[in-house]
Amino acid sequence: MTEVTMVVNGKSVTKSVKGNTLMSEFLREELRLTGTHVGCDTSQCGACVVHVNGEAVKSCTMFAAEANGSEVKTIEGMENPDGSLGVIQQAFQDHHGLQCGFCTPGMVMSAAALLKDNPKPTEAEIRDYLEGNICRCTGYHNIVKAIMAASGQDVTSIAAE
Amino acid sequence: MPKDHGIGASPKRREDVRFLTGAGNYTDDINVQGQAYVHFLRSDVAHGKINNIDTAAAAAMPGVVRIFTGADFEGVGGIPCGWQVTDKHGEPMKEPAHPVLAQGKARHVGDPIAAVVADSLEEARNAAEAIELDIEELPAVVDMKAALEGGATKVHDDLDDNLCYDWQFGSPADETDAVFANAAHVTTLELINNRLVANPMEPRVAVGDYSRANDESKLYTTSQNPHVIRLLMGAFVLGIPEHKLTVIAPDVGGGFGTKIFHYAEEAFCTFAAKACNRPVKWTSTRSEAFMSDAHGRDHVSKIELALDADNNFIGLRTDTYANMGAYLSTFASSVPTWLHGTLMAGNYKTPNVTVNVKAVFTNTVPVDAYRGAGRPEATYQLERVIDKAAREVGVDPIALRRQNFITQFPYATPVAVEYDTGDYEATMAKMEELMDLPGFAARRAASEANGKLRGFGVNCFIEACGIAPSNLVGQLGARAGLYDAATVRVNATGSISVMVGAHSHGQGHETVFPQVVAEMLGIDESMVDIVHGDTSKIPFGMGTYGSRSLAVCGSAMVRATEKIINKAKKIAAHLLEASEGDIxxxxxxxSIAGTDKSVAWGDVTLAAYVPHNYPLEDIEPGLEETAFYDPANFTYPAGAYACEVEVDPDTGKVTVEKFVSADDFGNVVNPMIVEGQVHGGIAQGIGQALLENCAYDENGQLLSASYMDYAMPRADDLPHMENYTVDHSCQTPCTHNPLGVKGCGEAGAIGSPPTIVNAVIDALQSGGHNVEHIDMPVSPSRVWEAMQG
Structure with missing residues (x-):
């Protein structure tokens, strides 16, 4: 067993874990932060994306021990301080960027990482960036639209379908 | 102005808040106190005789609670099939046993052979590796036609051969043959509808729980229809009476058909929880999902279209082999028959249509309904052969379709269904308008200037949703009714809980259903909540599949709300001292008609529960009503789809440059959600056409068992927003349900594959390549090879 300490969504946590505990498992089972989802076992689907020290990471591809000493953010930490939806979360709701909701946490975390590095991405840049996030419900159309809207771009002409 | 509430408005989805904040409650998020974990030892051969399973060493491993094998399930029922098809000789289909854990033989890669229940998942996995399995690999049958040859290896030793049924339907074969003999032109096409895996992003999960205190079992499961699971598992597999069995499907991360069915893992967890007196949890990995979730499609067909000298369609003949896999999944038998043969007339007035289907057992994962279920297979054949015919007789593919459209409704087809309403010309015209057909020549020239070939593809489709009525489907072999149910519970202060049999796993029922009730009552939508997914809370309903929720369960909800209104009017009449007929x-x-005297909704509901001033001698207190609704007919959404693709002649890569869908869904309650459903369906259809393929080798090894091998559509595989329009403005309301709705969930997946393939063939033809057909997925290698002649 290894002791790990990290700051998750602003709160410091210390836990004793087995060395082979995946970060996704640590978040879900040890911290019961079940918003981080596991949709595959080959690091392809992206439902488990979280931020570690500000970088988007597929939490199924790292051990919890590797995150020792890190600052971690999950979907549970994306709300505004007053509990309202953050800008990206709100854009996903406004533009129907989710259906079953299973891929959604990873999509939101990936979108946040994209917009941090590229505040006004083009549609092609968004589609390219989402290569590692699979959604089976939405056909991505409204996810792309939501991310453009969250970046402050006008999507009203697209909305008129 | 668009409405801002009620029917026709697009309020933001209320369920989104929990999904966007990580507060959803999916089955894998549920841990029951004291739970153990199960790991299934699955067959790694496609066909094998189990000589011995030695679990002694494994049972002694740390943390092991108990190890189960097929022997533990000998007194237990098998997984049942929910639809008995009668073959063309009047004989029932072959229905082999489907044990929870393999008994004697394993019949596909992934077939569960043993199950280890342990304190932790890691311990369960480790112990499974210590099981000594003596399995003798046998020759496997994978190819359907080879499986039907004399002397082929049998999947089930107790059957004569691998034929499940040989089914014929529609016009008498000799009459259709006579039409073909006299046809001016016959177009023939052989094609494959590729095997797919539904791949909802949430893998399946089951948690069984048992209470000795009251002898009650509970199953949490990733299901589209918890009551169907309770009925099948309780009555046919485990023998648990329904009052002792609760099935809960909480938030479910997508279904697309594959979460309709009753699976062995659900029965196992429920059984093992009682046997171990401890909750038992199973969470599928994605790799397990590929080899245990029912697959979809997998038809091999020959279709022939007969035309007269004026290009009228006069006959249609199809011959299809449909893969059942190793066992009959819950609705497997109905998909190539009643969900496929009945749609073979399409949008056209072809007077003679004869459909032949042979269903075949193979050593592969069971195949069952996947988004569209039989209707995409029918549409793909029909719309591909029409395109080929248009080229052969030298007419425009749109004109040829238009000439043969059904224009009078109701219309009885030669394949037993009656379309109640539709306007195929309207959706075609809408598609033409949105596609900017006059601009195509310039777009093609621009593509060619860039060294690309550009093609145009069109497709029309009809689907049948909300399969019903129950007495008809019973005659056709269904072993269940296909009604649905809703209970409207009005609380004392006027808020409402609506318990519905439909299940929402992405469709947004929690938002849409209240729009309907609130509009009927004239109250705010926030006053109405939907309860679904828990058999202990909701009336017996059949769940969500086949685009049925609003057309069937929504209709039940309307009927129950009408009963509420009738009773509330009686109460209001009493309070207002007026005649009920004037309210x-x-x-x-x-209000009393023609006066300013009125009472508010909340005053009436309060009177119902605090009946001090109340006509107790005439009506009961309380305000709660249930309705069961059994539709008179299917609904028949239809549409016209078109796209333009570019083919890179150097690589064979196809890109979708422009896509338009013009659908007729009847009335639309929430346009935002309808458009989202179409986007999703089209993405899955484009996935089938260009990317996805579930592949087996000749030994029955599954080659595509992860997202590294099975190509799921990504964001950059789909058309960009400015060249993509989904339209639902053509609306011919359904004539037989109270909302006039038809269903929109599957249209995109039905309408898009032939559109794409038609466009690819058009592109290749425009480049001088005499290519008549490429099987899906139309991958770069297949296109490139076809171009080489």
Missing amino acids: ELKDGQF
């Missing part, structure tokens, strides 16, 4: 309900106020 009107508008904007949440009951």
Whole structure:
């Protein structure tokens, strides 16, 4: 067993874990932060994306021990301080960027990482960036639209379908 | 102005808040106190004789609670099939046993052979590796035609051969043959509808729980229809009476058909929880999902279209082999028959249509309904052969379709269904308008200037949703009714809980259903909540599949709400000292017609529960009503789809440059959600056409068992927003349900594959390549090879 300490969504946590505990498992089972989802076992689907020290990471591809000493953010930490939806979360709701909701946490975390590095991405840049996030419900159309809207771009002409 | 509430408005989805904040409650998020974990030892051969399973060493491993094998399930029922098809000789289909854990033989890669229940998942996995399995690999049958040859290896030793049924339907074969003999032109096409895996992003999960205190079992499961699971598992597999069995499907991360079915893992967890007196949890990995979730499609077909000298369609003949896999999944038998043969007339007035289907057992994962279920297979054949015919007789593919459209409704087809309403010309015209057909020549020239070939593809489709009525489907072999149910529970202060049999796993029922009830009562939507997914809370309903939720369960909800209104009017009449017939309900106020005297909704509901001033001698207190609704007919959404693709002649890569869908869904309650459903369906259809393929080798090894091998559509595989329009403005309301709705969930997946393939063939033809057909997925290698002649 290894002791790990990290700051998750602003709160410091210390836990004793087995060395082979995946970060996704640590978040879900040890911290019961079940918003981080596991949709595959080959690091392809992206439902488990979280931020570690500000970088988007597929939490199924790292051990919890590797995150020792890190600052971690999950979907549970994306709300505004007053509990309202953050800008990206709100854009996903406004533009129907989710259906079953299973891929959604990873999509939101990936979108946040994209917009941090590229505040006004083009549609092609968004589609390219989402290569590692699979959604089976939405056909991505409204996810792309939501991310453009969250970046402050006008999507009203697209909305008129 | 678009409405801002009620029917026709697009309020933001209320369920989104929990999904966007990580507060959803999916089955894998549920841990029951004291739970153990199960790991299934699955067959790694496609066909094998189990000589011995030695679990002694494994049972002694740390943390092991108990190890189960097929022997533990000998007194237990098998997984049942929910639809008995009768073959063309009047004989019932072959229905082999489907044990929870393999008994004697394993019949596909992934077939569960043993199950280890342990304190932790890691311990369960480790112990499974210590099981000594003596399995003798046998030759496997994978190819359907080879499986039907004399002397082929049998999947089930107790059957004569691998034929499940040989089914014929529609016009008498000799009459259709006579039409073909006299046809001016016959177009023939052989094609494959590729095997797919539904791949909802949430893998399946089951948690069984048992209470000795009251002998009650509970199953949490990723299901589209918890009551169907309770009925099948309780009555046919485990023998648990329904009052002792609760099935809960909480938030479910997508279904697309594959979460309709009753699976062995659900029965196992329920059984093992009682046997171990401890909750038992199973969470599928994605790799397990590929080899245990029912697959979809997998038809091999020959279709022939007969035309007269004026290009009228006069006959249609199809011959299809449909893969059942190793066992019959819950609705497997109905998909190539009643969900496929009945749609073979399409949008056209072809007078003679004869459909032949042979269903075949192979050593592969069972195949069952996947988004569209039989209807995409029918549409793909028909719309591909029409395109080929248009080229052969030298007419425009749109004109040829138009000439043969059904234009009078109701219309009885030669394949037993009656379309109640539709306007195929309207959706075609809408598609033409949105596609900017006059601009195509310039777009093609621009593509060619860039070294690309550009093609145009069109497709029309009809689907049948909300399969019903129950007495008809019973005659056709269904072993269940296909009604649905809703209970409207009005609380004392006027808020409402609606318990529905439909299940929402992405469709947004929690938002849409209240729009309907609130509009009927004239109250705010926030006053209405939906309860679904828990058999202990909801009336017996059949769940969500086949685009049925609003058309069937929504209709039940309307009927129950009408009963509420009738009773509330009686109460209001009493409070207002007026005659019931004079009471009107508008904007949440009951008033006496022609006067300014009224009582509010909340006053009436309070009177129902605090009946001090109340006609107790005439009506009961309380305000709660249930309705069961059994539709008179299917609904028949239809549409016209078109796209333009570019083919890179150097690589064979196809890109979708422009896509338009013009659908007729009847009335639309929430346009935002309808458009989202179409986007999703089209993405899955484009996935089938260009990317996805579930592949087996000749030994029955599954080659595509992860997202590294099975190509799921990504964001950059789909058309960009400015060249993509989904339209639903053509609306011919359904004539037989109270909302006039038809269903929109599957249209995109039905309408898009032939559109794409038609466009690819057009592109290749425009480049001088005499290519008539490429099987899906139309991958770069297949296109490139076809171009080489």
